[in-house]
Amino acid sequence: MTDTETFCRAAAALLGPRGFTRDADALEPWLTDWRGRYTGTALGLASPTSTIEVAQFVKLCAEHRIPIVPQGGNSGMSGGATPDPDGTSVILSLRRMAEIRSFAPASEQITCDAGVVLQTLHETAAEKGLRFPLTLGGKGSATIGGLISTNAGGTQVLRHGTMRAQVLGLEAVLADGSVFSNLVPLKKDNRGFDLKQMLIGSEGTLGIVTAATLRLLPDIADRRVVWVGLENLTQARALLRHCEAAAGAALEGFEVLPAHCLDAVLDYLPDARAPLTSPHPWYALIELVASRGAADRLDQLTETVFTEAMERALLGDAVIASSEQQAEDFWQLRESISPAERAIGPAMQHDISVPVDRMPDFVDSVSPEIEHAFPGTLALGFGHLGDGNIHYHVLAPADAIPGDWEAGDGKAISAMVHDRVTEFGGSISAEHGIGQMKRDELGRLGDPVALGMMRAVKQALDPQGILNPGKLVPLAPSAAST
Incomplete structure (x- = not known):
């Protein structure tokens, strides 16, 4: 037998028929990234059910020098969980490790396996009147391990921070099969480097996250979701500053999107409706929340914040969601932008951040440059203005050939965008990770x-x-x- 065959037989013996497979049909869904941009091949798919099995499998891989590609929900945006085409690596899926290990509502903490899906975590916390303060459009497939490995953000970073801020303790398997175990959280611990923070955001290149202890918060008692029409991003930034000052900690989210994004979503979702009766060049989606003790004051706070904003000409028009269903409908418009634009055709998506106060200048100056240099393209940004993270997309010309355009003009466009982001003192990766793409x-x-x-x-x-x-x-x- 070759060394590869020896390894595969040992892996099958270790993990069993459900834990290790080389079946082409079983492998196929996990060989291509969510965007469809990267496709690779693999020796097999390993699906352990415990940290002990992960450690034993990684040790086996180390002995045979077999590369490992860790994978959670396969919903990443940068090709970080996709094997390369040479077929020498194995995919290590954490999806079967999906247990809640412990739940301490009184301490507002939960410890769970890396394969727990974000939506499941939300539902588990909600049963005890708590919430996990991080959410995103892919919550139905994204796993905790993947969110930690990429230091995911989402729509609540403005108030609660990225995944780094939610992780109190961590367990991970290192490259030699040893287990780093630091699940018990301590508010003060000065025993050297904060090793868990080094593993968070490392995209599986330093260790494989197998479990985490996460912080929870009391569930909100009520919220007000407001859809606002705006003239431009400069007005949006001024409105953001006003909301931060007037609403304080009640400001949970502040998202922006141009008219093109809303139009794309309305075409994509057959039952969707525009929240405002008249169109605007830009829109903001703003959420204010209240705890139990402050819920009775939320209506007054919302009215004060947006009445003052109207008086100061910080917005063109606004509507407050009249029900929880309408609030969800507003958020669905925001969360459907990526699939709606994906349905239009090829695009280069850039997950960038610049200082919040410079974001309007970035979009207003860089977009015309891109569109002039690459005729027929449309450059636009949407996303988390509150933390300086804009998803900056450049849509291909109508006659672009998928695949060829991304490899040609698309690559040059991304280099140009990244150059300008760097000049603005920003980051070429705000929340989706580097992966192989960047x-x-x-x-x-x-x-x-x-x-x-x-x-x-x-x-x-x-x-x-x-x-x-x-x-x-x-x-x-x-x-x-x-």
Whole structure:
């Protein structure tokens, strides 16, 4: 038998027929990323059911020098969970590890396996009057392990922060099969480096997250969701600053989108309706929330915030959702932008951030540059203005050939966008991770000292380079040129 055959037989013996498969039909759904941009091949699909099995499997891979591609819900945006085409790696799926290990409502903490789906976590917390303060459009498929590995954001970052802020403790399997266990949270712990924070956002290149202890918050007693018509992003920024000052901690979310995005969603969702009777160039979706003790004052607060905004000419028109269903309908418009634009045709999607006060200048100056340099394209931004994270999409010309356009003009467009983001002091990856899509761009634009530190940590923790190779960590200049 070859070394590969020996490994596969050992993996099957270790994990059993449900835990390791080489069946082409079983593998096929997990070989292509959510956007359909990357497709690879793999030796097999490993689906362990416990941290012990993950550790044993990783140790086996280390002994045979088999690369591992960790995968959660396969809903990532940067190709970070897709194997490369050479077929030498195995996919390690955490989907069968989906248990709630412990739930302490009084302490507002929950410990769960990495394969727990975000929506399941939301529902579990809600049963005890609590909530997990991070949500996103893919909550029905995104897993906790994947969210931690990419340091996911979402629509509530403005108030509650990214996934880093939600993780109190972490368990992960390292490249040699050893288990880093730090699930018990301590408010004060000065025993050296905060190793869990190093693993968060590492995209499976330093260790495989198997479980986490997460913070919960009391569920909101009530909320008001407001759809606002605006003239431009500068007005949106001024409205954001007003809401922050007038609403304080009640401001839960502040999303923006241009008219084109709303029109695309209305075409995509047959039963959707525009919230306002007249069109506007831009829109904002704003959510104010209240705890039990402040719920009776939420209506007055909402009225005060938006009456003052109207008096100061910070908005053109606004409507407050009259029911929970209408509030959900407003949010569905926002969360359907990506699939709606995906249905239109090819596009280059950029998950970027710049300082909040510079976002209007970025969009207003860069969009005309892109559209002039690449005739027929349409550049637009939408998303989380409150934390400076805009999803900046450039739609292809109507006659673009899918695949060819992305590899040609699309690649040049992304380089141009990333150059301008860097000039504005921003980041080429705000919340979706680097993966394989932006690895080389990070190498081109990243700080050399920071990149050197990343490579040193990777070499120290994964000297064989078997954990998610080709993702996140750029090659050193000498290696990249060979």
